Amino acid sequence: MRQVFLTGLLVLAGCAAPVVLDPPPTGIPDDIDFTGYWSLQQVEGRQQPTRATDALIIPKDRRAPVRRSSRSEPGSAARVFLESGNELKITQAESALFISFDRSIVEEHRFGVLREISVGPIEAQRSAGWVGDTLEIKTLDDDGALLTERWTLRLGGDQLVREVQLIHKDEVLMKGTQVFRRRGDR
Numbered sequence: 001m002r003q004v005f006l007t008g009l010l011v012l013a014g015c016a017a018p019v020v021l022d023p024p025p026t027g028i029p030d031d032i033d034f035t036g037y038w039s040l041q042q043v044e045g046r047q048q049p050t051r052a053t054d055a056l057i058i059p060k061d062r063r064a065p066v067r068r069s070s071r072s073e074p075g076s077a078a079r080v081f082l083e084s085g086n087e088l089k090i091t092q093a094e095s096a097l098f099i100s101f102d103r104s105i106v107e108e109h110r111f112g113v114l115r116e117i118s119v120g121p122i123e124a125q126r127s128a129g130w131v132g133d134t135l136e137i138k139t140l141d142d143d144g145a146l147l148t149e150r151w152t153l154r155l156g157g158d159q160l161v162r163e164v165q166l167i168h169k170d171e172v173l174m175k176g177t178q179v180f181r182r183r184g185d186r
């Protein structure tokens with residue numbers, strides 16, 4: 001009887017629904033505009049890996065080598081979708097935000113949209129929406145690792161704060177904050 005019960009539990013666990021992101025908020029604030037040129041001012045948070053296999057993906061210097069995790073490590077697929085740079089150019093339109101990292105990589109974030117994204121064979125779900133005056137971007141990989149980015153203006157719009165957190169099964173794999181200052185050449 002015990003084996004039948006355990007087998008039943010394993011079957012139920014195998015049939016569990018895949019993890020999906022909730023639809024993002026659709027409201028867009030009228031008075032928030034990230035448009036401009038931004039320079040990295042400081043990086044805060046965990047600067048050392050928590051395990052030998054962890055890697056800090058938000059480097060202080062974009063030219064510094066970044067060790068990527070192998071595909072089999074928790075949260076490693078979600079890390080592929082995290083970009084970083086010392087210089088940002090942000091263009092905010094009515095329905096989307098475009099971020100250019102160090103003039104080489106451009107990401108597009110459509111407000112209030114839940115969509116599938118990919119980098120090569122790696123796929124994930126991504127949502128972007130406003131929570132008050134904060135833009136929240138969530139990326140969920142196939143293993144259930146959730147990468148969350150929160151972008152907020154401070155100091156009257158002269159400072160842009162990016163908080164990043166990667167969680168897998170209630171374990172924080174990475175957490176950090178980048179602070180950018182607005183450059184004069186808007």
